[in-house]
Amino acid sequence: MRKIEHIGIAVKNLKEANETYAKLFGAEAYKEEGVESEGVLTSFFQVGPNKIELLEGTHPDSPISKFIAKRGEGIHHIAFDVEDIESEIKRLEGEGFTLLNKEAKAGADNKLVAFLHPKSSHGVLVELCQERR
Numbered sequence: 442m443r444k445i446e447h448i449g450i451a452v453k454n455l456k457e458a459n460e461t462y463a464k465l466f467g468a469e470a471y472k473e474e475g476v477e478s479e480g481v482l483t484s485f486f487q488v489g490p491n492k493i494e495l496l497e498g499t500h501p502d503s504p505i506s507k508f509i510a511k512r513g514e515g516i517h518h519i520a521f522d523v524e525d526i527e528s529e530i531k532r533l534e535g536e537g538f539t540l541l542n543k544e545a546k547a548g549a550d551n552k553l554v555a556f557l558h559p560k561s562s563h564g565v566l567v568e569l570c571q572e573r574r
Contacts, residue, residue, distance in 0.1 A: 442529070446522040446552075446570040447485070447492035451505050452514050455482050455497035462486055462495065470495075476549050481505050483549045494520075494549065518556070520568035526553050529569055533557065545571065 452458035455473075463469050463486075470484035480503030486493045496517060498506030508517055523529040526545045534540055539558035548554030548570065557567040 442521040442523055442569075444522050445491065446520040446568075447494045447550075448516060449494045449496055449518040449520065449568070450515065451508050451512075451517040452495050452497050453509060455484060455495055458495045458497070459484050462493065466493075472550065474549055475499065476547075478546065479504060479548075481549075485550055492550075518566040518568050520554075520570045523569050523571050526555060526569050526571035530555050533569075538562065545569075547573075 450458075459470050459473075466486055466488050468486065470486050473482070473484040475482050480499045482497045482499055484495045486495075496505045498504070498509065500506065501510075505517065530540060530543065530545065534543070539561040540555060541558050542555040545553040545555050548568075551573050552570040553573055554571075555569045557569075559566045
């Protein structure tokens with residue numbers, strides 16, 4: 442793992458959250474997009490060298506909607522940049538981590554992504570991200 446790629450924050454209303462975070466950071470989101478396979482709308486803010494991803498569920502059964510119903514709005518995951526996501530998936534599985542995805546899939550912001558189950562990382566949902574080539 443090379444660096445923290447972004448921190449994901451679950452929100453009930455992306456438009457309202459974008460307004461709040463634009464005021465906080467003094468800059469608008471640089472990107473908004475939907476990820477249909479995950480049932481989510483996202484926006485990204487660049488804050489110095491760091492990125493913040495806001496996520497709103499698009500239907501009640503989406504993972505983000507379920508997260509908010511159970512825990513409320515707030516930090517949802519920490520994403521780490523990796524050079525080779527398939528190798529990293531194999532390495533982490535070999536180290537005993539439980540993977541929610543045994544194969545990388547398309548994610549937001551031109552990334553391939555995979556997730557580790559929070560139970561195997563002390564309650565933190567970890568996302569692996571590799572830039573799509």
